[in-house]
Amino acid sequence: MEIDRFDAEILAQLQDEARLSMAELGRRVRLSQPAVTERVRKLEQAGVITGYHARVDPGKLGYGIRAIVRIGICDYSGMIKRIDRLPEIRTAYNVTGEDSWIMEIAVRDVQHLDLVLQQLSDLTKTATAVILRVAREHAPLSAPRDLPDMSKPRVLASRRKS
Numbered sequence: 001m002e003i004d005r006f007d008a009e010i011l012a013q014l015q016d017e018a019r020l021s022m023a024e025l026g027r028r029v030r031l032s033q034p035a036v037t038e039r040v041r042k043l044e045q046a047g048v049i050t051g052y053h054a055r056v057d058p059g060k061l062g063y064g065i066r067a068i069v070r071i072g073i074c075d076y077s078g079m080i081k082r083i084d085r086l087p088e089i090r091t092a093y094n095v096t097g098e099d100s101w102i103m104e105i106a107v108r109d110v111q112h113l114d115l116v117l118q119q120l121s122d123l124t125k126t127a128t129a130v131i132l133r134v135a136r137e138h139a140p141l142s143a144p145r146d147l148p149d150m151s152k153p154r155v156l157a158s159r160r161k162s
Contacts, residue, residue, distance in 0.1 A: 001046040003143040006031060010039055011048070015140040018052040055138060058090075063106035065113055066090075066131040071101035074124035082123065088116050100124070104131075 003011075009029045013020060020028070026036040043049045058066060071079070076094070079101060083092045091104045103120075107113045113128075120126050 001042070001048060003048070007039060007043060007048075008142055010036065010043065012140055012142065014040075014049065014052075015138075058106040062108055064109055065107050067105050067107070067113060068129045068131065069101075069103045069105055069117070069120060070099045070127040070129075071103065071120060072098070072124040072126070073100045076100075078123055082119065086116060086119060088112075099127075 006029055010025065013025055013028050022037045022040070023033045025040070026033045029036060031039070040049065083089050083103075086105075088105045088107055089103050090106055093102045094100065095102050105113075105116055107116055113130075117126060117128060
């Protein structure tokens with residue numbers, strides 16, 4: 001799907017405030033309500049918009065510690081089962097490199113952290129980093145800009161000799 005400037009602005013507005021009415025969204029992007037409603041519908045059908053979510057502060061729910069856990073090479077299906085069983089795992093990425101998985105977890109305290117890590121480390125080695133502060137989270141994403149084609153040789157301007 002081609003993302004034009006109106007679609008890009010709609011996406012920016014919805015990522016910032018997903019509860020906007022179609023009328024207000026239309027006002028912000030300078031389109032009529034029916035036009036913006038149709039564009040949002042097309043973005044949803046194309047899978048560009050995958051859902052609308054409430055952001056919840058884990059600390060306000062009693063999760064005093066958030067951590068990043070790196071997990072070494074392990075059985076994929078065993079880890080998927082573990083992920084499904086542990087609600088403390090907020091995000092889980094299967095990655096390339098020395099680690100197989102990188103996860104963000106939320107736990108109440110150090111004892112809770114230890115319990116969760118025990119359940120992960122019986123599969124393979126883990127490395128944990130406690131999150132002290134979050135500098136950026138849920139940053140809006142826009143369509144990538146056109147990048148230069150790096151497969152073609154670059155022609156450099158010739159230097160003039162003086």
